[in-house]
Amino acid sequence: MDNTVIVIGGGISGLTAAGMLAQQGLDVTLLEKENETGGHLARWDRLFPDRKKASEVLDFAMEGLNKVKIVTGVAITGISRQDHEFTVSTNLRDSGYGMQDAGYQSPVPSPQSPVPSTQSPVPSPQSQYTASALLVATGFDLFEARKKEEYGYGIYNNVITSADLEEQFKSGRKVLTSEGKTPGRIGFIHCVGSRDEKVGNLYCSKICCVTGVKQAIELKEMFPESEVFNFYMDLRMFDRHFEELYYEAQQKWGVSFIRGRLSECSENPDGSIILKTEDTLTGKPLKMTVDLLVLLSGFVPSGGTRGISKMLGLQEGTDGFINSADQHSQNNLSGIEGVFLAGAIKGPISVSESVADARAAAAQIACYLSSFKVTND
Amino acid sequence: MIDFGYTLTRDRQLDYDRGDFRYLKLVKSLEPSMDLCIGCGSCTATCSAAGFTNFNIRRLHTVIRRGDPESIKAELKKCMFCGKCQLVCPRGVNLRNLILAMNRAIEILG
Numbered sequence: 001m002d003n004t005v006i007v008i009g010g011g012i013s014g015l016t017a018a019g020m021l022a023q024q025g026l027d028v029t030l031l032e033k034e035n036e037t038g039g040h041l042a043r044w045d046r047l048f049p050d051r052k053k054a055s056e057v058l059d060f061a062m063e064g065l066n067k068v069k070i071v072t073g074v075a076i077t078g079i080s081r082q083d084h085e086f087t088v089s090t091n092l093r094d095s096g097y098g099m100q101d102a103g104y105q106s107p108v109p110s111p112q113s114p115v116p117s118t119q120s121p122v123p124s125p126q127s128q129y130t131a132s133a134l135l136v137a138t139g140f141d142l143f144e145a146r147k148k149e150e151y152g153y154g155i156y157n158n159v160i161t162s163a164d165l166e167e168q169f170k171s172g173r174k175v176l177t178s179e180g181k182t183p184g185r186i187g188f189i190h191c192v193g194s195r196d197e198k199v200g201n202l203y204c205s206k207i208c209c210v211t212g213v214k215q216a217i218e219l220k221e222m223f224p225e226s227e228v229f230n231f232y233m234d235l236r237m238f239d240r241h242f243e244e245l246y247y248e249a250q251q252k253w254g255v256s257f258i259r260g261r262l263s264e265c266s267e268n269p270d271g272s273i274i275l276k277t278e279d280t281l282t283g284k285p286l287k288m289t290v291d292l293l294v295l296l297s298g299f300v301p302s303g304g305t306r307g308i309s310k311m312l313g314l315q316e317g318t319d320g321f322i323n324s325a326d327q328h329s330q331n332n333l334s335g336i337e338g339v340f341l342a343g344a345i346k347g348p349i350s351v352s353e354s355v356a357d358a359r360a361a362a363a364q365i366a367c368y369l370s371s372f373k374v375t376n377d
Numbered sequence: 378m379i380d381f382g383y384t385l386t387r388d389r390q391l392d393y394d395r396g397d398f399r400y401l402k403l404v405k406s407l408e409p410s411m412d413l414c415i416g417c418g419s420c421t422a423t424c425s426a427a428g429f430t431n432f433n434i435r436r437l438h439t440v441i442r443r444g445d446p447e448s449i450k451a452e453l454k455k456c457m458f459c460g461k462c463q464l465v466c467p468r469g470v471n472l473r474n475l476i477l478a479m480n481r482a483i484e485i486l487g
Contacts, residue, residue, distance in 0.1 A: 235415075247468075250412045256442065259416060279391055281416045281439045288393035 001084045003027055003369055004131035007068075008076065008088070008308060011039025012061055012351055013343025013358040014137035019064025020362035021135075026369065029069045029129050033093060033304060037062075037072060039139060045169035047351055048207075048214040049241040057351060074127070079134070079311045084338065086134050092125045133338050133365050136312070136322075137358065138304035140344040142297040143193025143201070150264040151189065151295055158271055159293045161192075162211055169218060175292070179271050183226055183291035186219055187275055188212045189262045190232040194298030203319045205298030205348040209235050210242045212296045213249045220253040228255045229288070231262055231277055239350065260286065265293065299348040312339055321347040325375065332361040333375060340365050396444015400482045404441060407478035413468040414438055420462035420472055426455045434462055434472060437479065450483055 003026045007018045010032030018030045036042060044054040074090040081087070145153035145161050152159040157178035168175050177183050190212055194205040209232070216228045235257065237243040249255040260277040267273055273293045279286040301309075301320040309316055314334055315323040322345050325333040332340050342361035343354045368374050405411060418435050426432040432455035440448055453476065462472040 247413065251409075254412060257415075279439070279443055282391065282436060282443060282445070284389055284391045284443075284445075286391040286393060286443065 001132045001369060001371070005029070005133045005135060005365055005369070006031060006086065006088055006129055006131040007135045007137060009039070009137035009139055009304065009343075009345075010034070010037035010070065010072065011137065011139045011343065011354075012041045012058065013139065013345075013354045013361075014039075014135070015058075015061040015065065016355050016358035017135055017137060017342050017362045017365075018068045018070075019061060020359050021365060022067040023064055024362070024366050026366065027131075028067070029071065029131065030065075031074055031076065031088065031090060031129070032070070032072045033075055035073045037070060040142075041351060043163065043170070044166050046214070046218070048210045049239070049245045051214070051218075054351075057355075061355070071127075071129075076308065076311070077126075079308075081338075084132050086131055086338065088129045088131070088134070090127050090129070133340065133369055134312075135340045135342055135361055135365060136305075136308055136314070136334070136345055137342040137361075138308050138345050139302050140299040140305070140348070141302040143199070143205075143300050145192055145295045145297050147199050148192055148196075148295070151192065151262060152265050152267065152273065152293070153295055156265070156267045156271075156273055156293075158267075158273055158291065159265070159295065162188075162208070162215060162294055162296045165215055165294050169215075175219065175222060177271060177291050181291065182223055183219075185227045185288075185290045186216075186229070186292045186294065187273070187288070187290040188216055188228070188230040188294045188296060190230065190235075190296050191261065192295040192297050193300070195233065201298065201300065201319065203347070204236065206236060206238060207348060207350050208296035208298055210237060210239075210245060212294075213237075213242075213246050213255070215294065216255045217245070217249050217253050220249075220255060228253075229290070230255060230257045231260055231275070232257060233259070233261055239352075258286070299344060301345070305345050312336060314339070314341075317347075319347065321345065330375060332357070332364045338368070340368075391443050391445055393444060397446055398444045399486055400446040400449075400479075401441050401444065403482045403485065404475070404478045407481060408471055408475045410468075410470045411438060411442075411475050411478075413470055415468055417467060419465040419467060420470075423461045423465045425457055425459045425461060430455045432456065434476070438475065441479070446482075449479055453479055453483070 005021050005028050007014045007030040018028045022028045038058050041054050041058050073093050075093045077091050078089040212230050237246050259280045262277050265273050265275050272289050272291050275288045277286050317323045324331045325335040334341050340361050342358045421427050421433045421435045437449045456476050460473050
């Protein structure tokens with residue numbers, strides 16, 4: 001065993017872990033399928049609960065990466081193992097960017113201004129990387145909201161997802177209806193693709209509740225005269241300062257919360273959306289017209305997570321996310337020696353939790369490579 | 378006319394677009410803390426009147442918010458102003474004043 005680690009996935013978890021490992025003197029290669037690192041975080045504007053800019057969090061993670069070999073735009077085609085050495089084979093995706101070798105330049109490239117790859121040698125279409133430990137940080141995808149056809153995403157122009165809204169916030173443009181009007185009434189639908197056996201997802205995606213509250217406040221800031229309604233089943237304000245944000249949404253911004261799950265919606269000739277739900281607190285069916293409807297899409301295991309899981313034979317839970325060796329005390333261990341897990345590969349998780357989990361994984365890998373015992377057996 | 382035994386049933390649906398929000402506006406101006414309700418039902422669970430009648434202060438608050446205030450008029454008389462609801466409210470809603478505000482709204486708006 002030497003001191004080499006391959007991190008698969010360049011989202012916030014992979015980046016954070018790679019930085020921690022490199023700072024401990026380990027030889028780290030990070031493989032990312034997209035042409036840019038940063039994952040979902042690179043597309044978000046501000047984070048709950050304190051509305052910190054996502055780009056600042058990403059910049060912080062990037063600062064520790066000057067000794068990490070970052071390879072972007074590659075697909076992993078195979079992983080093999082001999083004794084204590086893993087070999088990861090890759091293929092260039094599309095006309096992908098090449099290798100961003102040592103000396104990564106902070107700050108983070110925005111999607112519009114990719115870091116040119118010309119300074120580094122472009123890897124041949126097929127490459128192989130070897131290491132003594134693998135960290136799988138392949139994360140999640142957002143639930144494809146089109147699958148809830150009755151909610152009208154992709155059918156009605158004024159139905160958007162929380163990710164679409166976040167991109168609009170990031171662009172700095174005013175959020176308008178598809179007709180170019182200021183939305184007078186806005187609805188948020190919680191649990192889209194979560195807690196829903198009809199789409200095969202029994203689990204709670206956990207961060208959508210607070211995202212809905214955060215985005216509701218942001219829209220009220222943008223349009224103080226608008227009415228904003230959040231349709232929820234439960235509001236799960238699980239982490240510190242989340243309940244306070246919910247309180248602020250009610251007290252300061254007058255955001256209304258209606259307990260009831262959207263059954264279906266339809267479109268008026270003017271493009272506005274009619275919602276049908278039950279107001280479960282009065283026990284009556286409720287109909288409401290909104291100018292803009294935001295669907296809070298949940299988490300699903302990413303395509304990368306599913307692919308790598310098959311290659312390595314990771315333990316998949318019934319929800320499709322990857323089970324660790326033990327959720328309490330060995331949550332970064334995969335159950336396969338030398339293979340570690342970090343971040344949303346193990347289920348829905350916030351950015352702050354991802355950072356903490358990635359650091360924990362890095363510590364475990366460093367222990368493992370120094371032959372400290374990391375398992376019970 | 379022959380009575381065929383058919384009746385018309387009123388639509389139970391809350392049509393938010395046609396709601397009557399005059400009561401909400403007035404009550405809210407008199408007791409802004411009503412916005413903080415999380416619908417937990419602690420108030421109704423401890424209510425002295427709810428033990429003997431169908432008085433449900435949590436529900437009354439909700440129907441006003443939904444623009445359907447008609448049912449509160451007869452209901453409010455059942456409250457005995459003991460104030461236990463306010464003691465248990467986890468969000469600190471001033472429920473006694475909320476009920477006074479609802480009464481005031483009925484006085485003004487009919």
